[in-house]
Amino acid sequence: MAVSNTQIVFDDLYRIFTDLAIVVGIIVFALMVYLIVRYRDRRSSQDPEDTPRLGRIPIGRGHGRNVLVTVTLSTILLAVLIFTSFAAVDVLFPASEPAATWCYGVPAYNQTQAAGQSCPRLEASGHQFYWTFSYPRPNGTIHQDVGMFRVPVNSTIVLDVTSNDVFHDFGIIEFKIKTDAIPGRTNTIWFVPYHAGNYTIQCFELCGTGHYYMTATLDVMSVPAFLSWYNSTGLTK
């Protein structure tokens, strides 16, 4: 069962690569077995007329059609893989991000919900060796959490990822998302979590001696649970 939209995109792409590899593999190995058996060495075997011989210029074998078929099939395969890969990248890293919906149901943001407008972006920042997560308050100030990223289930999260010190890399294996966390720069990712639960956020860039324990928790909460947490932090003011 998919835990996020990003996982579905990734798994679909992975399946296309795997299925094509299986088809090509079956054809190649079947052909290989057939040719090995068909042209095995026998007492009556003779070298064909066009066998290359030392000291003689090889004669044309007239196999141009085979080359054409091979190149054409390879091109088609490559084109499918390239286009499906770019399509997946387009979904995960679009030119403009989809509207964030995590703040729907928060009283201070009700107007934006009615108009179908976007919620403010959230921010994740890497530090040696922990993650912080920032939520803007309606009054313009920021609420920051350390090591715990709470989001409501089935909502669109648009996340700006950056770093406070060295290069880090923000990633969630189950969600199949990952992006660099670079000081002075912002990389934006988005996702829709489908199931409440805890997921591990990890740093994927060797960033120092504490890199191996640089994890955080993504807590995907039910909408009522998220809203009551949100209110309890004073975020609505």
Ligand SMILES: [Cu+2]
């Ligand atoms: Cu790190």
